[in-house]
Amino acid sequence: MSVKRKGPKATMVRVATYGVLVLVAIVVLFPFVVAVTTSLKDNNDIFSYPPSLVPEQASTVPAAQLGLDGDPLPTFTLPDRDGTFALVGRDVPIAEFRPLDDLERVIALDPAAGEKTGATIVIDGDEEDVFLIDVDGDTIEAYRSRLTSGGEFVNVDDPTDVAIGLVNLAVPAEEFGPRPANFTEVWTDKELGRSLSNTVLVTFAVVIGQLVTSILGGYAFARIDFKGRNGLFLMYLGSVMVPFVVLIIPLFQLMLQVGWLDNLAALIIPFIFTAYGTFLMRQFFVGIPKEIEEAALLDNASRSTILWKIMVPLARPAIATLATFGFLYAWNSFFWPLVIINSGNPEGRVLALTLSTLGGRSSTDINLVFAGAVIAMTPPILVFLFAQRYFVENSASSGLK
Amino acid sequence: MGEASAIALSGDAPDATRAERRPDTPAEAFRRTATLLSIWHVIGAAASVVGMLLASRGGDQELPWMPRYALQGFFVFAFAVNLAAAYGIRTTARWARPASLVVNYLLAVVAGSTTLHQFNAFRALGDLGEGLFKAFVPFLVICVGLIAVLVAGQLAADDPTAPVPRTLRRIGLGIAAVAGVWFVILADPTGMISSIGDTLTKPLAFGALAITIGAALACRAMWSRDAARHFGTTRATEDTLSGLAFLSPNLIGFLVFFAFPLLFSLWVSFFDWKTTNTGREFIGLDNYVRALSLDISGADAAGAGNEVLKPGYQVLMHMDWFGQNWVLGARDIEFWLSLRNIVVFLVLAVPLAVLPALGLSSILASKLPGMKVFRAIYFIPSVAGVIGVAIVWGQMFDATIGWINYLLDVVGVSEAGQGQAWLSERSTALLSMVIVFAWMNFGFNTVLYLAGHQGIPKELYEAAEIDGANTWQVFKRITVPQLRNTTFYVLVTTSILALQLFDIVWILSRPEPGGPNNATSTPVLTLYEEAFQNNSQGYASALAWILFLIIFGFTFFQFRQQRDESTSGGVS
Numbered sequence: 001m002s003v004k005r006k007g008p009k010a011t012m013v014r015v016a017t018y019g020v021l022v023l024v025a026i027v028v029l030f031p032f033v034v035a036v037t038t039s040l041k042d043n044n045d046i047f048s049y050p051p052s053l054v055p056e057q058a059s060t061v062p063a064a065q066l067g068l069d070g071d072p073l074p075t076f077t078l079p080d081r082d083g084t085f086a087l088v089g090r091d092v093p094i095a096e097f098r099p100l101d102d103l104e105r106v107i108a109l110d111p112a113a114g115e116k117t118g119a120t121i122v123i124d125g126d127e128e129d130v131f132l133i134d135v136d137g138d139t140i141e142a143y144r145s146r147l148t149s150g151g152e153f154v155n156v157d158d159p160t161d162v163a164i165g166l167v168n169l170a171v172p173a174e175e176f177g178p179r180p181a182n183f184t185e186v187w188t189d190k191e192l193g194r195s196l197s198n199t200v201l202v203t204f205a206v207v208i209g210q211l212v213t214s215i216l217g218g219y220a221f222a223r224i225d226f227k228g229r230n231g232l233f234l235m236y237l238g239s240v241m242v243p244f245v246v247l248i249i250p251l252f253q254l255m256l257q258v259g260w261l262d263n264l265a266a267l268i269i270p271f272i273f274t275a276y277g278t279f280l281m282r283q284f285f286v287g288i289p290k291e292i293e294e295a296a297l298l299d300n301a302s303r304s305t306i307l308w309k310i311m312v313p314l315a316r317p318a319i320a321t322l323a324t325f326g327f328l329y330a331w332n333s334f335f336w337p338l339v340i341i342n343s344g345n346p347e348g349r350v351l352a353l354t355l356s357t358l359g360g361r362s363s364t365d366i367n368l369v370f371a372g373a374v375i376a377m378t379p380p381i382l383v384f385l386f387a388q389r390y391f392v393e394n395s396a397s398s399g400l401k
Numbered sequence: 402m403g404e405a406s407a408i409a410l411s412g413d414a415p416d417a418t419r420a421e422r423r424p425d426t427p428a429e430a431f432r433r434t435a436t437l438l439s440i441w442h443v444i445g446a447a448a449s450v451v452g453m454l455l456a457s458r459g460g461d462q463e464l465p466w467m468p469r470y471a472l473q474g475f476f477v478f479a480f481a482v483n484l485a486a487a488y489g490i491r492t493t494a495r496w497a498r499p500a501s502l503v504v505n506y507l508l509a510v511v512a513g514s515t516t517l518h519q520f521n522a523f524r525a526l527g528d529l530g531e532g533l534f535k536a537f538v539p540f541l542v543i544c545v546g547l548i549a550v551l552v553a554g555q556l557a558a559d560d561p562t563a564p565v566p567r568t569l570r571r572i573g574l575g576i577a578a579v580a581g582v583w584f585v586i587l588a589d590p591t592g593m594i595s596s597i598g599d600t601l602t603k604p605l606a607f608g609a610l611a612i613t614i615g616a617a618l619a620c621r622a623m624w625s626r627d628a629a630r631h632f633g634t635t636r637a638t639e640d641t642l643s644g645l646a647f648l649s650p651n652l653i654g655f656l657v658f659f660a661f662p663l664l665f666s667l668w669v670s671f672f673d674w675k676t677t678n679t680g681r682e683f684i685g686l687d688n689y690v691r692a693l694s695l696d697i698s699g700a701d702a703a704g705a706g707n708e709v710l711k712p713g714y715q716v717l718m719h720m721d722w723f724g725q726n727w728v729l730g731a732r733d734i735e736f737w738l739s740l741r742n743i744v745v746f747l748v749l750a751v752p753l754a755v756l757p758a759l760g761l762s763s764i765l766a767s768k769l770p771g772m773k774v775f776r777a778i779y780f781i782p783s784v785a786g787v788i789g790v791a792i793v794w795g796q797m798f799d800a801t802i803g804w805i806n807y808l809l810d811v812v813g814v815s816e817a818g819q820g821q822a823w824l825s826e827r828s829t830a831l832l833s834m835v836i837v838f839a840w841m842n843f844g845f846n847t848v849l850y851l852a853g854h855q856g857i858p859k860e861l862y863e864a865a866e867i868d869g870a871n872t873w874q875v876f877k878r879i880t881v882p883q884l885r886n887t888t889f890y891v892l893v894t895t896s897i898l899a900l901q902l903f904d905i906v907w908i909l910s911r912p913e914p915g916g917p918n919n920a921t922s923t924p925v926l927t928l929y930e931e932a933f934q935n936n937s938q939g940y941a942s943a944l945a946w947i948l949f950l951i952i953f954g955f956t957f958f959q960f961r962q963q964r965d966e967s968t969s970g971g972v973s
Contacts, residue, residue, distance in 0.1 A: 017769070021775045024757070024761060025779070027840070031794060032793070034796065051803065193534055197533035201530050213650045216648065220644045226641040226644025235660075242663060243952050245925055246946065247658075247666065249942050250666045251658065251662050254467060254657075254658075269523075313558075334904050335903055335904065359908065370796075376788065383784075385777065
């Protein structure tokens with residue numbers, strides 16, 4: 001639809017078109033943004049409502065700033081007071097007063113504060129004494145709604161300004177505070193880090209293995225006229241139709257009997273043979289003109305020389321495509337590792353598997369799970385972005401899923 | 402090499418240069434090799450007998466039946482063919498060369514695998530993972546170095562005279578080499594070496610190694626042109642040998658890890674088969690009967706339960722047809738519930754993953770600037786990896802702190818704190834998975850559609866423009882009909898994918914996969930639970946084959962359609 005029109009209506013159409021595209025793009029990208037920001041959050045922050053895209057941490061001040069010793073102090077904002085206050089004491093006795101002219105307002109004072117007027121007032125059926133209290137220089141009438149305990153605070157900017165307050169001590173003031181340590185912790189974590197290195201190892205081995213077997217097999221199908229070739233090729237083509245679920249149980253039995261349960265070999269060896277990759281390479285080799293080889297044949301070159309010195313360099317695009325598909329397949333695979341790496345031993349796990357177990361087991365490490373998820377998602381996305389050309393062309397022509 | 406030697410055989414190519422360098426004529430030289438080869442085949446036959454005895458050992462040395470039968474079968478074959486080859490080589494029979502090559506090749510493969518197994522090479526993969534974990538940073542540096550070498554190669558291919566690629570290549574190799582040393586130091590391979598060292602005392606390991614080397618050398622000798630000439634190999638045989646040789650790494654894997662498991666799966670599905678070797682009983686089609694049995698019964702009241710059904714059947718659903726209440730029951734209620742779920746899922750998820758793709762591809766097919774960027778963005782969810790994606794969506798759907806509820810709250814659809822428990826409520830759990838599935842797959846489908854757009858003749862659009870058709874008319878009258886084949890293909894592939902739904906459910910329906918209360922169980926999940934939690938692998942195999950047949954129905958449908966298109970000259 002490369003129809004080009006001009007005029008204000010066309011402009012509006014164009015704006016609407018981009019509007020739709022951008023909207024869809026936001027829907028697509030938003031979960032990734034959530035993933036990245038969550039992976040930079042503190043564990044408490046992840047469980048706060050409303051959700052936020054900004055990683056926040058409880059803001060603290062160094063104790064030395066207030067002339068004290070010890071750990072950094074969490075800060076709070078107090079009702080009726082400007083500025084930020086650091087919590088210096090807990091369980092301080094506090095009297096909660098409510099002014100008679102505004103019963104919703106809460107004023108926290110020392111229990112000794114206030115002077116009884118002798119008068120009483122009935123609140124919710126209870127008779128309460130009326131006090132005179134000082135608030136910001138004004139004296140107002142109030143009743144003491146309860147005696148409780150709260151925090152003692154010091155103004156961060158003015159250590160002489162001490163206050164007591166009734167605030168939820170579990171909700172300190174927050175400030176922008178990403179926690180990149182999540183990633184380094186994943187890196188060094190025995191479970192996640194080890195499964196990351198396993199994933200890398202398995203992926204490399206599968207990709208290289210697939211390339212070698214597919215190049216050799218694809219060349220045989222494309223260029224060597226051997227007995228049984230067509231029958232075998234049909235079998236290869238047909239095998240693409242068989243869903244992996246059918247093979248899971250017998251492959252599991254096979255791995256069990258060979259002794260490869262919980263072994264990385266079970267994640268590598270069965271997957272370095274790919275009918276699809278063989279087919280892909282065969283299609284590419286068939287498209288290379290035969291004249292190119294004929295000169296080499298006249299020079300008495302062997303078939304393997306022709307393959308590795310002439311055909312393979314020409315087949316770079318197909319090889320890149322196959323490597324990309326192999327990478328994504330191996331890196332993202334989950335079902336097979338779930339079946340085969342089934343003991344509690346994390347040594348053989350791959351990243352997807354560890355993430356799924358960690359994510360389900362507890363929520364205590366959810367920040368690490370998210371950092372791990374981001375680490376798991378980044379390489380395939382990068383590979384896709386760099387190899388997009390091969391990728392998009394080939395998904396379109398072959399429809400591999 | 403095949404064709405080249407075939408030329409030599411027919412006498413077209415001069416071979417004099419090679420003969421001059423040697424004291425003997427090639428034919429005489431090979432005669433001695435042939436003697437050695439026939440002796441080797443006698444050794445091979447003897448080794449097959451030893452291998453047969455080793456493979457058939459009992460007691461705690463007993464091999465599990467799969468490798469045992471495979472090895473026994475192989476050694477019977479190897480014994481016979483070795484003897485035949487020895488005889489054939491003595492008599493210079495034409496078939497001796499293929500026979501010798503095949504048996505030596507397979508012997509090398511089997512003995513080689515045994516050697517690796519004996520030397521703990523497969524278990525050493527775990528140590529390799531451990532080493533990689535310890536030395537991940539140098540590993541990344543090695544990768545950087547190798548990428549530089551690759552880039553240099555690409556640059557050199559573009560412009561062979563430029564000096565930059567050569568420098569880049571050297572730098573890359575240098576970095577990789579330094580990092581390689583660093584890697585080895587950090588990875589500390591002493592553990593791996595010592596685990597190999599432990600096996601140095603095993604005679605079997607060395608015997609297997611010797612056989613491997615012998616068989617490989619024999620293959621090499623027999624592969625030579627001299628051998629081809631000696632045995633008078635025809636060009637056709639030569640081609641078949643070459644073809645099989647090139648295909649063999651692939652073909653062996655195909656047979657062992659695809660063809661055999663496929664047949665074995667069918668075999669197992671006729672048994673009451675546990676994971677352990679005990680309790681394996683042939684029960685014919687019983688697994689299939691159990692899985693597929695349904696019972697329908699009329700009921701007086703709408704709320705009738707299992708009691709109106711045959712014993713062993715449970716209520717699947719109630720129906721109200723022609724003023725009469727019917728109760729449909731199934732023997733394996735969980736499988737049928739999962740089938741029902743997957744049908745609902747299919748009906749919801751497939752259109753949601755396909756229709757937006759159709760619309761968006763029509764926009765992206767225009768030549769407006771920036772379309773490639775959008776195309777790339779839409780594709781990302783389908784490559785990002787389902788586990789990471791599902792974890793993020795799990796958080797988004799969270800009832801109390803999730804983004805979905807928060808956004809609904811912000812736009813005023815729901816009240817704060819009254820959020821929908823998306824994943825733990827029966828009515829919305831499957832719908833949540835539909836959303837994740839569609840989100841993951843519509844971008845891929847968009848790209849499939851974009852390919853379809855390339856096949857639409859531009860003249861159609863030009864004609865429509867001349868006729869003054871508006872955008873909607875063009876979309877409806879030209880784009881959609883022209884993309885009919887693509888739509889068919891996209892629908893089928895997406896359906897096949899949806900039928901195998903597993904990973905998303907596994908992550909999102911925790912803590913009880915398939916929950917709440919079976920609302921999101923899928924056939925693959927049921928199969929997994931039967932096979933690996935209930936330990937009934939025979940029944941699970943039957944489920945796998947039923948699922949396979951359903952999926953195959955879709956594939957077959959697709960195949961028929963494509964064939965019809967191509968015979969009628971359509972573009973598919």
